[in-house]
Amino acid sequence: MAANDSRRFRAARQEEWRRLEAILTTAEKRSVRALEDEDLLALPILYRGALSSLSVARETSLDLELITYLEGLCARAYFFVYGVRTSAGSRLASFFARDWPLAIQGLWRETLVSLLITLIGAFAGYFLVINDPEWYASFVSPDLAGGRDFSASADFLRNQLYDNPGADGLSFFATFLFTHNSQIAIMCFALGFAFGVPTLMLLIQNGAMLGAILALYISRGLGMEMGGWLIIHGSTEMFAIILAGAAGFKIGWAVIFPGEETRLDAATRAGRTSALAMAGVVAMLACAGLLEGVGRQIIVSDLVRYAIGLTMLALWIAYFYLPRRAADV
Amino acid sequence: MSDAIALRRIEEAKRRTLITPEGVDLSLKLADVGQRIGAFLVDGLIMIGILIGLSLLAIAAIATIGLERGEIVAVIWLLGFFMLRNGYFILMEMGPRAATFGKRASGLRVVARSGERLTADRVIARNLMREIEFYLPVSFLFYNAAEGAGSALMSLAGLAWTGLFLFFPMFNKDKMRVGDLLAGTWVISAPRKKLDVDLLDTEAPAVLRFTFTEAQLDVYGVFELQTLERVLRDAQPEAIATVAFTIRNKIGFAGGEGEDREFLLCYYDAIRARMERGLLFGKRRADKFDKGS
Numbered sequence: 001m002a003a004n005d006s007r008r009f010r011a012a013r014q015e016e017w018r019r020l021e022a023i024l025t026t027a028e029k030r031s032v033r034a035l036e037d038e039d040l041l042a043l044p045i046l047y048r049g050a051l052s053s054l055s056v057a058r059e060t061s062l063d064l065e066l067i068t069y070l071e072g073l074c075a076r077a078y079f080f081v082y083g084v085r086t087s088a089g090s091r092l093a094s095f096f097a098r099d100w101p102l103a104i105q106g107l108w109r110e111t112l113v114s115l116l117i118t119l120i121g122a123f124a125g126y127f128l129v130i131n132d133p134e135w136y137a138s139f140v141s142p143d144l145a146g147g148r149d150f151s152a153s154a155d156f157l158r159n160q161l162y163d164n165p166g167a168d169g170l171s172f173f174a175t176f177l178f179t180h181n182s183q184i185a186i187m188c189f190a191l192g193f194a195f196g197v198p199t200l201m202l203l204i205q206n207g208a209m210l211g212a213i214l215a216l217y218i219s220r221g222l223g224m225e226m227g228g229w230l231i232i233h234g235s236t237e238m239f240a241i242i243l244a245g246a247a248g249f250k251i252g253w254a255v256i257f258p259g260e261e262t263r264l265d266a267a268t269r270a271g272r273t274s275a276l277a278m279a280g281v282v283a284m285l286a287c288a289g290l291l292e293g294v295g296r297q298i299i300v301s302d303l304v305r306y307a308i309g310l311t312m313l314a315l316w317i318a319y320f321y322l323p324r325r326a327a328d329v
Numbered sequence: 330m331s332d333a334i335a336l337r338r339i340e341e342a343k344r345r346t347l348i349t350p351e352g353v354d355l356s357l358k359l360a361d362v363g364q365r366i367g368a369f370l371v372d373g374l375i376m377i378g379i380l381i382g383l384s385l386l387a388i389a390a391i392a393t394i395g396l397e398r399g400e401i402v403a404v405i406w407l408l409g410f411f412m413l414r415n416g417y418f419i420l421m422e423m424g425p426r427a428a429t430f431g432k433r434a435s436g437l438r439v440v441a442r443s444g445e446r447l448t449a450d451r452v453i454a455r456n457l458m459r460e461i462e463f464y465l466p467v468s469f470l471f472y473n474a475a476e477g478a479g480s481a482l483m484s485l486a487g488l489a490w491t492g493l494f495l496f497f498p499m500f501n502k503d504k505m506r507v508g509d510l511l512a513g514t515w516v517i518s519a520p521r522k523k524l525d526v527d528l529l530d531t532e533a534p535a536v537l538r539f540t541f542t543e544a545q546l547d548v549y550g551v552f553e554l555q556t557l558e559r560v561l562r563d564a565q566p567e568a569i570a571t572v573a574f575t576i577r578n579k580i581g582f583a584g585g586e587g588e589d590r591e592f593l594l595c596y597y598d599a600i601r602a603r604m605e606r607g608l609l610f611g612k613r614r615a616d617k618f619d620k621g622s
Binding site: 005006007010014017018025027028031048051052054055059060061062063064065066068069071072074075076078079080082083091095099171172175176178179182183186187189190191193194251264267268269270271272273274275276278279282 | 347349350351353355356357400401403404407408410411415425426427438440442446447448449450451453454457458460461465507510511512513517519520521522523524525527551554555558559562601604605608609
């Protein structure tokens, strides 16, 4: 009685399952390249064999152990067989050549909104501070200002713009700026989930700070010089932050107004596009960190600062928004 | 009655359909909240461990080359910290196993809800959201502690915020974090397991000593059979004794006292053979309450 069919079924096929298991383990532990040619050729056949075993076992066997094992094995094989294995290099190349700019293009509406909000924040900050310097402290925290406030002399403010702390500490400064700004940008993006409200507040605050600092310098007749100090890295950095805000808004918008899709689908689609955009934003901020931490400390000519800042801006805009072909596949 | 059915419902509620192009349902099993928390704790410990290691290395390096030239060390440390915080989860989940070390330890992996391959954008989306799910509340707590008490209202707001995201996976049937929701992923339990021997093979010679009548074999269904299999595999003496006692009473079988395991193996063998024969004729009895049609 014990010699029933399900036992024979299992005995006849378990060698194939074990082979599939061994191939998968090698491939997952190391890489596809670690596989022998014959194993690689056998993999899809063994996978389909295991799937058909699973179907048969579900219908004819009551051995729970066997069914659970086959389900696990088939799932592992499925994710391996149908996962596309492109090399990290070609994935990176397609990210910069196509995926990232397309994701940014997909955010154009949100980018405009984000830009507008930043500008509103900047104007508000500027006019509030110009009319009543008391406001300055509420936009620029004292440790960030580092003595650059309305009690400072014009000479001190001017020196702050061209002060070259020497080559010492530049790379650390650049790294610090990069990680700090990236963290803020990621926050800007993630907070978009709360219907975009915190993102909006962060952007306004960021803009207001900009406006307040500009107000301080312009009131001392140093507007032009301050512009150079800001724009050399600011064109990249502010652009990145605006894009991060746009990514956040995209998510917030999809959660509130999913349109014809279900809320879940809309959120997922928005989340994926914005995540792609965000990966690039971090790369942009690395650029900005270099420009701010190194470029600005070394280059003290206003004209060159403006030239670099505006060139960067033009390059970014051309890179993102020049029309390009959609994915070939 | 309700116990067995409720148990089966719970099991089934964890299953998600994924039809392969070959037309087979893989019937994936979602990870429990407990497994997820366990995996996260392991990952947290690993990250803290790496951070401590990195810092010790940095200190050692500065001690060797001197503080004046220590800048490069500081840069590497800062970049390392940044990569660890944002890159650990992303890079590991983009690998072929689609799981961090913690997830591997708990037998979990990340899967796209649609069943498509897991692309980088999904992995990035689900992990950047950790920023507000975990890092923000944590740094908020530290900040409050460092500033001295902080206002009670602020702490309360922070607590509510943390709670909202922390318990989010418990309030949706798919156990998704906010990050999973935005990325269109879920976490499944797919432990690597070795194929254990068939229970029928283990102690086969011992098995054939008891015989049962047809009426005694028709008491149970598939659910009970597989529960019995689990009990036999776990091999807990008390559980085996209890189950043997219950089954003897239920089917009215006398004998085999003191040989509970042998009795159960024999009974398992007999009802499985009978039920599998039934399957071939299209008869599947889900559990003992299933009277068939």
